[in-house]
Amino acid sequence: MNCLDIQDRIVDLILGDIEPEEKEIILRHLCECPICAEEFDFLKECISVCACPELEKIDESYWEEFVISVHEKIALTKPKPKFPYRVVIPIAASAIGVIGIAYFLFFKTPTKEVARPEIPEVQTDPFHEVYELSPEQQREFIKMVNQKYFGE
Numbered sequence: 001m002n003c004l005d006i007q008d009r010i011v012d013l014i015l016g017d018i019e020p021e022e023k024e025i026i027l028r029h030l031c032e033c034p035i036c037a038e039e040f041d042f043l044k045e046c047i048s049v050c051a052c053p054e055l056e057k058i059d060e061s062y063w064e065e066f067v068i069s070v071h072e073k074i075a076l077t078k079p080k081p082k083f084p085y086r087v088v089i090p091i092a093a094s095a096i097g098v099i100g101i102a103y104f105l106f107f108k109t110p111t112k113e114v115a116r117p118e119i120p121e122v123q124t125d126p127f128h129e130v131y132e133l134s135p136e137q138q139r140e141f142i143k144m145v146n147q148k149y150f151g152e
Contacts, residue, residue, distance in 0.1 A: 004038050014044050
């Protein structure tokens with residue numbers, strides 16, 4: 001067994017819920033390993049402090065009286081009234097809705113119309129293609145137009 005297995009079984013060893021063979025293995029390991037021995041001493045001390053032998057001496061009638069007194073105290077205490085969420089939340093939601101509608105109807109400033117400039121239609125220049133021609137092509141074009149319309 002390694003240290004982790006031993007440390008898992010230390011509580012069982014202290015409480016006495018362990019087989020004799022396993023107890024012998026664990027005790028042998030505790031003699032050899034100081035870390036596990038320190039863990040064993042610490043847990044043994046904690047369990048001894050937490051053990052309450054007075055509870056074993058308490059009579060059964062004590063518990064019966066205890067339960068009865070607890071029930072009496074519970075019966076005598078008045079329960080706190082719960083907050084009426086089912087009533088308050090719908091009323092609050094309605095109030096918020098009415099306030100919102102009133103704001104939009106009465107307090108919101110009306111939107112102003114904005115004058116927009118008219119965009120004039122772009123007229124295309126019928127001669128823009130001529131300007132894109134090279135000088136030689138322009139001369140040829142002018143010659144062709146003159147021949148067609150002026151007979152030159």
